[in-house]
Amino acid sequence: MKKNTIHLLVAAASSLLCAAPSISAKTFTESMQQGSVIKVNFRTRYEDVTEDVLNAQGNKSGEKEANAWTTRSRLSYQSGAWNGFGFTAEMDNVSEMTNEVDYRTAGNDPLNTNKAIIADPIGTEVNQGFISYTTFNNQIKYGRQRLILDNARFIGNVGWRQNEQTYDGVSLTNKAIRYTNFTYAYIKNVNRVFGEANAGLGDLNMNSHVLNASYTGFDAGKLIGYAYLLDVENPIAQFGLTSDTFGARWQGTVGETFTYNLEYAAQQDAGAKKAFDADYLLAEGTYTVSRYSIGLGYEVLGSDNGAYGFATPLATLHAFNGWADKFLATPKDGLEDKYVNLGVTFAGAQALVSYHKYDADFGSADYGDEIDLSISKKVGAVVWTAKYAQYAMGDATTKITDTDKFWVMADWNF
Incomplete structure (x- = not known):
């Protein structure tokens, strides 16, 4: 779903709601005014990057440098409820404060090829735009929305970058069973951090299904199970992106000072050839006392005999494997x-x-x-x-x- 499609969706939905009888229209108008929330956010950031360049022999032959001074301006609107229905809209603008883009925004960016990558493209986009329906135990969202599941290792919003990753589709959250939270999402398109202007990387068209269920009825922690069934439409990008991942996560606590996480997942090619499979493993713990904390962790994104590395293409990758972002794609x-x-x-x-x-x-x-x-x-x-x-x-x-x-x-x- 392209971003201008969201405008058509919102306009159509508004027309349907406003087409109700006059007494309903008045109630709808009151809810939009009395229960609505408007927020404004500004995020200004300076980023500087220096990375070595190697020659054919693997020796340093130079450096690539880049710097970016950008500001993201965000305007958010959330309506009040009308018979359970609501509407959310969010606009983002990213501007370069010096009016000179002195960096590359992606690997396929034809400009500034001698510069390092800083994935903060300038421009204005619809970050979110969805209709919601909420009952006591359920919430349904249709349209462009933010999705963050668990620690965002598999499904996240890449919130560190100025242009946030959001999803076009429908999501359902159900809490009908005590201590249980179930989330399902159908993803039609991923609006990636590289922006709409990047025809090759800005959008990831797919027909994917996301399922995540958690249970908090244990005194010792939280149990999570998930199935992430990704089906990318672009055949060039399919390898490593079209995959089925099934996993389980345990978030445990011992007293008030120690927390730990254990996780395992298995991933395989979702195509007819079943070309690869790989495993994921995580074990980490954090001890906190007073103002201090220490954490140890071991994470493995497994390999299929050197032919394929376990992939998490929809994750908030900056939060994992170091902030230098050297492993956004898992090595084979x-x-x-x-x-x-x-x-x-x-x-x-x-x-x-x-x-x-x-x-x-x-x-x-x-x-x-x-x-x-x-x-x-x-x-x-x-x-x-x-x-x-x-x-x-x-x-x-x-x-x-x-x-x-x-x-x-x-x-x-x-």
């Missing part, structure tokens, strides 16, 4: 990520230090390591954040090059 040899997180809260600020060690799941390739630093503090209505990521290359044969990234960001709401 898979990826083992061993990491440690150290956090502290002081003077109202939250600081985090993370270290990642990367290796291949199949074979013995060293994929390097990374250190990430961040600090965030709210001052009045503004949340200030500074982040730094430094990735160091492992084996030269992997051709995953040294990269430094730095961000300063201000985010405020009205």
